[in-house]
Amino acid sequence: MEPSHLLSTRDLSREDITSILDDAAAFLPSNAGLVSVAPILQGRNIVLAFFEPSTRTRLSFETAAQRLGASTVVFHATGSSVEKGETLRETFRTIESMGFDALVLRHAQNGVHHELAQWSTMSIVNAGEGSLQHPTQALLDAATLREHFTTLEGRKIAIVGDLRHSRVARSVADVLLRCGAVVGYCAPDQLAPTDEQFQHMPRFADVAECCAWADAIYMLRIQRERMPPSMVIDDDAYRRSHALTADLAASYPRLAILHPGPVNIGVELDAEVLDHPSCLVHRQVTHGVAVRMAVLQRLLHS
Numbered sequence: 104m105e106p107s108h109l110l111s112t113r114d115l116s117r118e119d120i121t122s123i124l125d126d127a128a129a130f131l132p133s134n135a136g137l138v139s140v141a142p143i144l145q146g147r148n149i150v151l152a153f154f155e156p157s158t159r160t161r162l163s164f165e166t167a168a169q170r171l172g173a174s175t176v177v178f179h180a181t182g183s184s185v186e187k188g189e190t191l192r193e194t195f196r197t198i199e200s201m202g203f204d205a206l207v208l209r210h211a212q213n214g215v216h217h218e219l220a221q222w223s224t225m226s227i228v229n230a231g232e233g234s235l236q237h238p239t240q241a242l243l244d245a246a247t248l249r250e251h252f253t254t255l256e257g258r259k260i261a262i263v264g265d266l267r268h269s270r271v272a273r274s275v276a277d278v279l280l281r282c283g284a285v286v287g288y289c290a291p292d293q294l295a296p297t298d299e300q301f302q303h304m305p306r307f308a309d310v311a312e313c314c315a316w317a318d319a320i321y322m323l324r325i326q327r328e329r330m331p332p333s334m335v336i337d338d339d340a341y342r343r344s345h346a347l348t349a350d351l352a353a354s355y356p357r358l359a360i361l362h363p364g365p366v367n368i369g370v371e372l373d374a375e376v377l378d379h380p381s382c383l384v385h386r387q388v389t390h391g392v393a394v395r396m397a398v399l400q401r402l403l404h405s
């Protein structure tokens with residue numbers, strides 16, 4: 104049987120998205136604690152390979168897999184034979200030869216996940232791909248917003264910050280639009296997206312305009328690790344026009360505030376914003392485990 108993959112939000116229909124969000128909602132911890140889950144992935148073996156740093160995605164995939172009864176192994180690129188010149192293809196073939204059912208992969212290079220899915224017998228789960236895709240992040244964001252607003256239909260969501268280098272922005276805009284939301288954005292010219300995906304969306308001059316327009320604001324960090332060395336950001340100018348300060352957030356107590364993390368406090372967001380009455384940043388993390396449970400169930404439970 105061909106393995107199932109999750110490579111891109113574009114592989115998912117609106118019905119697929121709704122079905123994943125519904126399954127994830129059933130996995131969410133309630134006030135009474137964790138729901139008891141049948142170990143439906145017992146006997147399945149999942150390897151987590153992160154070639155870039157991660158806290159939320161790696162931990163939540165590992166937690167999700169274990170809650171479903173799967174066994175997990177973490178591959179650390181640092182200290183592996185990658186450092187001795189082994190090619191990525193050979194590294195993946197080596198992992199595959201150990202009999203894993205799924206590879207949860209984060210890699211900085213665009214296209215690696217699709218290339219691997221051409222020949223791998225493992226299910227490939229995209230946990231972050233260069234500047235292109237982060238599908239489970241988009242799904243957990245949609246789950247968080249759906250819980251908060253009940254429906255995404257007609258809700259106005261503004262994405263603010265470094266959209267140019269952001270795989271999260273590309274994935275989340277795609278999912279939210281297909282769930283019926285209206286998506287706008289603001290970014291300084293240097294960090295504005297140039298791809299077609301954003302061409303027809305409303306663009307705002309600054310974060311204050313976004314706050315006045317939106318039901319929810321989705322803040323992004325500046326992704327310096329993906330910038331060319333020649334790109335220099337004026338941090339003070341950035342903060343003046345694109346940071347969600349404590350004062351600005353306090354003027355909009357009903358504005359839902361999201362951020363995929365990690366947050367760079369004092370750059371795109373003030374610390375006080377994390378205590379705003381409608382800040383959903385930590386709720387996103389909770390949804391992350393449930394959504395990844397739903398995704399693993401869908402790919403690996405036969």
Ligand code: CP
Pocket residue numbers: 156157158159160161231240363364365
């Ligand atoms: N949002 C996100 O991908 O966070 P991590 O880099 O901590 O996994």
